[in-house]
Amino acid sequence: MAIVKAVRGTRDLLPFETELWNRVEAVARSVFARYGFGEIRTPIFEATELFARGVGEETDIVSKEMFTWEDRARAASEKSQSLTLRPENTAGVVRAYIENKLDATGNLQKLYYIGPQFRRERPQKGRYRQFFQIGAEVIGPQSAGSESPVRDAEILEMLSTLLDELGVKGWQLDINSVGSSTDRPRYVAALKEALAPVKHRMCEDNQRRAETNPLRVLDSKDENDQEIINGLPKIADFLDAASTEHFAQVRAALDASGVPYRINPRLVRGLDYYTRTTFEFTVPDGSGLGTQNALLGGGRYDGLSEMLGGPRAPGIGFAIGADRLILILQAQYPEATAKQLDAYIAPMGVPQNAAALALARELRRAGLSVEVGDGSFRLKKSFEAADKVARRVVILGEDEVATGILTVKTFATGEQVKIARADLIESLR
Template sequence: MATLKAVRGTRDLLPPETGLWNYVEATARAVFARYGFGEIRTPIFEDTALFARGVGEETDIVSKEMYTWQDRTRADSDSAQSLTLRPENTAGVVRAYIEHKLADTGMLQKLFYIGPQFRRERPQRGRYRQFWQIGAEVLGPAWSGADSALRDAEVLEMLSTFLNELGVKGWKLEVNSVGSSTDRPKYIAALREALAPVRDKMSADNQRRAETNPLRVLDSKDAGDQEIIDGLPKIADFLDDASKEHFGQVLAALDACGVAYTVNPRLVRGLDYYTRTTFEFTVPDGSGLGTQNALLGGGRYDGLSELLGGPKAPGIGFAIGEDRLILTLQAQEAMAKEQKLDAFVAPMGVERNAAALALAQELRRAGLSVEVGDGSFRLKKSFEAADKLARRMVIVGEDEVSSGILTVKDFSAGDQTKVPRAELASFLRA
C-alpha cells in the first residue's frame, strides 16, 4: 500500500516551529487588543456565491483557484448548494457583519481573525494551497467614522508596530489610492482606451491583462513594456476631490505617527472590492521569500457590504501571510533563542521513578516546565538527555530522597548546588 502523505501544497507544522507560530499569533493578539480589536471566527467554507460576488468573478482566485463542490446531502435535489473553502477571509467577515446586523449597534466594528485559507495554486516556497492569514477588518456605518482616513492610518500604524514588535527587519510599506467606486471604473475605462492602440506591441501576458484586468498591466514586470506602461494614464489624475483629500489625510496621519512609506502609483490589488487606500508591506531580498516578498496586503473596501446585499458599511482591512511571516522570521533569525524547559528530573534507579514523578508534579504545579527521565537511564544518559531539553537537572537518588536535599546541576553555569526541597521551585525559577 502506498504510504499516505500530506497532499500537494499542504504541510504539517511541528515543534519547535509551532512555538514560533504561537509566538507570532500571541504577539498579534496582544498588539491588536491594544487597538481595540476583538476576534471573529468565521466558517472555513461558505456559499460559493459569497466569493463570486465579494471577491469578483473575473479574479484568478475565483475563476481558477477555489476548492468548490456541490454539497452532498443536497446534491441530488434542485436546491443543491455550491460550497467553497474560503480563499480569503474578508468576504466571510463582511457576510457575518451583515447577517448579525452589527450595523445596528451603531458602533465601529474592529475584528481580527487568524486561520487557514485555501487556494489551488502551484505551490512554491511561501505559497501553499492551505495557508494561514492573520487579518483584521474595521467597518461600520459612515456615522461611526468607518470611512475616516484616520482608520486607514491607524491600521497601518498598528501593522508597523506589530512587525517591529516581532523584530521583522527591513520591511517596507507601499501605499496608493485606487479611488472610489465611481472613479475606479472611469480610470479603468480610460486605461482600456489608452491600451487599445498599443496592445499589440506588448507581451502576450500584458495583452491578456489588457483584456481581462487592465489594472494589472500597471505592475507588470515585463521590461519591454515599461515604456508603454509609463505612458498610461495615472490613477492619481482620476481621483475625485473627496478621494484625493482622503488619501492626503492618510499620508498626513502616517507622517504624524512617524510611519515610513512610499507612494507607489502602480500598486493595485487583485481583488475587485478594493477602493481608495491600498497598501502592501514587503521584505527585502534574502528574507527567505524569494519573489513572494509581499508579507501582507490590504486596503479599503467601501462598497463591499452593499455588493453582498448589506447596508452601506465602508471598511478597511488587511491580511498577513502568516506562513511568509514565519519564513521571514526564520531567515532573519529573529527567534534565535531556543526555548528550554526549566528542569529535567533524573531518577537514579527505577525504584526512584515514583518519587521523581511526584517531584515533577510538585514543580509543575509551581508553574515550572519539567521533563522526567527514567530510572533505568545511566547517569551519563540522563545528563545528555537533560542537556538537550532543559536548563537544569535535578538528581533524585537515594541520598536526596532520604535527606530531602536535592542536587541541582546547572548546564549553562556548569556548577552544582544542593537545594532543600522546599526551596527547589524558587531556586529553579531563578
C-alpha cells in the same frame, strides 16, 4: 504498505515552529487589543456565491483557485448547494457583519481573525494551498466614521507597530489610491483606450492583460514595456475631489505618526472590491520569501457590503500572510533558540522512579517546566538526555531520597550544588 501523506500544498507545523507561530499570534492579539479590535471566527466554508459576488467572478482566485464542491441534497426537502473553502476572509467577515445586523449597533466594528484559508494554486516557498492569514477589518455605518481617512491611517500605523514589535526588519509600505467605485471604471476605460494603439509592442502577458485586466499591466516587471507603462494615464488624474482629499488626509496622518511609506501609483490589487486606499507591505529580496516579497496586503472596500446585499457599510482591512511572516522571522533570526525546560529529574535506579514523578508533580504545580527520566538509565545517559531539553538536572538517587538533600547541576555553568528539598523550587526559578 504505502504511507498516506499530507496532500499537495499542505503541511504539518511541528512544535519547533509552532512556538514561533504562537508568539506571532500572541503579539498580534496584543496589538489588536490595544487598538480596540475584537476577534471574529467565521466558518471555514461558505456558499460559493459569497466569493463570486464579493471577491469577483473574474478574479483569478474565484475563476480558477477555489476548492469548490456540490453539497448534494439528501432529502427531497433539501436543496443542493455549491460550497467553497474560503480563499480569503474579508467576504466572510462582511457577510457576518450583515447577517448579525452589526450595523444596527451604530458603532464602528473592529474585527480581527486568525485562521486558515485555501487556494488551489501551485505550491511554492511562501505559497501553500492551505495557508494562514492574520487579518482585521474596520467596518460600520458612515455615521460611525467608517469612511474616515483616520481609519486608513490607524490601520497602517497599527501594522507598522505590529511588524516592529515582531522584530521584522526592512519592511517597506507602499500605498496608493485606486479611487472610488466610479473613479475606478473611468480609469480602467482610459487605460484600455491608451493601451489599444501601443499594446502590440508589449510582451505577450501584457497584451493579454490589456484586454482582461488593464490595471495589471501597471504591475508588469517586463523591462522593455516600462517606457510604455510610464506613459500611461495615472490613476491620480482620475480621482474625484473627494477621493483626492481622502488620500491626502491619509498621507498627512501617516506623516504625523512618523510611519514611513512610499506612494506607488502602480500598486493595484487583484480583488474587485477594493476602492480608494490600497496598500502592501513588502520585505527585501533574501528575506526568506523567495520570489514572494509581499507579506501583507489590504485596502478599503466601501461598496462590498452592498455588493453582498447588505447596508451601506464602508470598510478597510488587511490580511497578513502568516506563513510568509514566519518564513521572514525564521530567516532574520536563524539563531532563535529552542525553549529549555527548567529542570530534568534523573532518578538513579528504578526504585526512585515513583519519587521522581512525585517530585516532578510538586515542581510542575509550582509552575516549573519539568521532564522526568527513567531509573534504568545510566547516569551518563541521563545527563545527555537532560542537556538536550533542560537547563538543569536534578539527581534523585537512593541517598537523596533518604536524606532529602538533592544534587542540582546547571549545564551552562557546570556548577553543582546540594540543595534541601524544601529550597528546591526557589533555586530552580
